[in-house]
Amino acid sequence: MQVDEATVRRIARLARIRVGDNEARSLVSELSSILTWVEQLGEVDTDGVEPMTSVVEARIKMRDDVVTDGGDRDRILANAPRAEDGYFVVPKVVE
Numbered sequence: 205m206q207v208d209e210a211t212v213r214r215i216a217r218l219a220r221i222r223v224g225d226n227e228a229r230s231l232v233s234e235l236s237s238i239l240t241w242v243e244q245l246g247e248v249d250t251d252g253v254e255p256m257t258s259v260v261e262a263r264i265k266m267r268d269d270v271v272t273d274g275g276d277r278d279r280i281l282a283n284a285p286r287a288e289d290g291y292f293v294v295p296k297v298v299e
Contacts, residue, residue: 205239207232 212231216223223231274280277290286293 205236205243207235207239211235
């Protein structure tokens, strides 16, 4: 796929990147070669290939879904600047 200088400038404007005249001319060939390579990827036969999220198969360690009291409330509230009746006290943010 070939990209022209106007397309490079439009992409730069959309990305909010300042591109000078010399940069725009060099980016034409760079972007064209990148897009040509991406087009080549479309030729790869991927039939029967499972989608992957990682190259290493990993399982997330799951913990039991158990309701707890969150540990030791008094010890946690000791770190609070202000606590009252077992709850954090925060400034009012909505009038």
